[in-house]
Each structure stands twice: as structure tokens, then as C-alpha cells.
Amino acid sequence: MMSPEEIKHFLVIYDPRGDKTTVQRFGTDYEAARIAYARAEQENGLREERDIVLLSADSLETIEQTHSSYFSGDSAELKELLGG
Amino acid sequence: MIAQRLKKFPTIADKLLREPRMKLSRMADIGGVRAVLPNQEAVYRIANRLRKNWTITKVRDYASEPKGDGYRAVHLINRHRGRLIEVQLRTRLQDAWANSVETDARRIAPGLKFGAGPVELRDFYVVLGEFLANVDQDRPMEDALMRRLHDLQEPVATLRRAHDEP
Numbered sequence: 001m002m003s004p005e006e007i008k009h010f011l012v013i014y015d016p017r018g019d020k021t022t023v024q025r026f027g028t029d030y031e032a033a034r035i036a037y038a039r040a041e042q043e044n045g046l047r048e049e050r051d052i053v054l055l056s057a058d059s060l061e062t063i064e065q066t067h068s069s070y071f072s073g074d075s076a077e078l079k080e081l082l083g084g
Numbered sequence: 085m086i087a088q089r090l091k092k093f094p095t096i097a098d099k100l101l102r103e104p105r106m107k108l109s110r111m112a113d114i115g116g117v118r119a120v121l122p123n124q125e126a127v128y129r130i131a132n133r134l135r136k137n138w139t140i141t142k143v144r145d146y147a148s149e150p151k152g153d154g155y156r157a158v159h160l161i162n163r164h165r166g167r168l169i170e171v172q173l174r175t176r177l178q179d180a181w182a183n184s185v186e187t188d189a190r191r192i193a194p195g196l197k198f199g200a201g202p203v204e205l206r207d208f209y210v211v212l213g214e215f216l217a218n219v220d221q222d223r224p225m226e227d228a229l230m231r232r233l234h235d236l237q238e239p240v241a242t243l244r245r246a247h248d249e250p
Contacts, residue, residue, distance in 0.1 A: 078177070082237065
């Protein structure tokens with residue numbers, strides 16, 4: 001079982017122009033991640049174009065699965081079930 | 085598989101503007117936790133365990149009563165240090181469904197999660213949700229459901245292709 005100190009933080013920014021996702025990694029430094037998140041939100045203002053989220057988990061691989069819409073879209077399992 | 089997120093600021097601001105009397109500490113889902121589990125049985129097992137051990141103030145079972153758009157999951161609201169945290173428990177397939185909706189909402193139909201967007205896309209997700217629920221719970225597939233899913237796949241693929249073209 002993962003302890004709270006082991007949780008890693010990732011700032012994920014999805015830009016629909018160009019359908020591009022960027023990820024900043026902060027390791028276990030939540031304070032640095034929180035500051036970067038607040039700054040990114042502030043720079044973005046109240047505009048809805050970019051999706052900015054602070055996600056935390058044991059690894060980026062977990063985030064890529066639990067929030068796959070920011071990365072690869074449909075899961076392999078779903079594609080397989082739908083026959084392609 | 086467990087991940088947590090902070091809700092994006094514009095969504096919080098929007099909610100406060102729409103419901104000005106709402107206190108920030110009463111707003112669930114400022115922080116959120118999502119756990120993705122192998123199947124429906126595991127979801128209910130974890131939900132029961134959390135109800136015993138955490139301060140759960142509300143449970144929404146969208147797995148047995150899906151939302152109109154086909155969304156399925158079990159949501160629990162947990163009170164932790166005076167704040168309300170939404171815990172989403174999903175099966176792998178429910179999570180795949182929700183992420184697929186997110187992707188199409190972002191790329192094709194921004195209002196898809198709120199009942200807007202092309203009708204064939206909305207129908208597709210309702211039918212796909214039923215199909216995946218049958219897989220998750222090991223239930224037999226009805227021919228009519230399979231035919232509907234099959235018939236909707238091509239129009240949805242066409243929509244996605246049309247969007248991908250420059």
C-alpha cells in the first residue's frame with residue numbers, strides 16, 4: 001500500500017489547438033506542484049480552451065490509464081471489445 | 085489503480101457563480117479520488133469497506149442507475165478534515181467509457197457530457213454503456229443491443245474521421 005508521502009504529482013495541460021498534452025513532473029513535492037498549478041491557472045485566466053489539471057498517483061503510467069482521455073483516447077480493451 | 089485530482093479553478097468559479105449561496109467547504113469534488121477496479125463486484129466491495137471505515141455522507145450508485153448519457157460508476161462523498169471529497173469507483177470498462185466520452189467531448193462535441201452534441205454520438209455512448217455493463221457483470225448480450233451498437237459504430241467513426249481531417 002502506498003503512503004501519502006510516496007504519491008507523485010503531475011501537472012497535465014491539454015491544449016485542444018493541436019490536440020496536445022504536456023506533462024510536468026514534480027515527484028513527491030506537492031508544494032511545488034501546487035504552485036505551478038496555481039500559476040498555470042492564473043496564466044490561463046478563466047478561458048476554457050486549455051484543460052489544466054493537477055493529478056497525483058504512484059506513477060505517470062497510472063495517470064495515463066485513469067485519465068487516458070488526456071493521452072491516448074480509447075483504451076486498447078475497449079477497441080478490442082468493439083472489434084478493432 | 086488510484087489517482088487523485090484537484091478540480092480546475094474555472095469549474096469551481098463557475099459553480100460558485102451559479103450557486104452563490106454554496107460555501108466552498110460544502111462543494112464536493114474540489115478534490116477528487118478515482119479508483120479503477122477490475123469489475124463491478126470489486127467496486128461494491130470497496131464501496132462497502134469505505135462506508136464502514138470513512139465518513140461517507142452520500143452515495144450515488146450510477147452503476148445500478150446510470151445517468152441518462154450512459155455514465156456508470158459508484159460515487160461516494162467523504163468528509164475529510166472539514167472538506168468534502170468525491171471518490172469515484174469505476175470498473176476498468178466504465179473508466180474506458182468515461183475517458184472515451186471525455187476524448188470525444190474535447191475533440192468533437194464540447195457539450196457531450198451535458199446532453200448536447202450529435203445524436204448518433206449520444207446514442208452510441210448510451211448503447212456502449214449498456215454493452216460494457218453486460219461484459220462487467222457477465223450478463224448475456226441481447227441481439228437487439230448488439231445490432232444497435234453495430235449500426236452506430238460507422239456513423240461515429242465517420243464523425244471522428246471528419247474531425248480529424250484538416
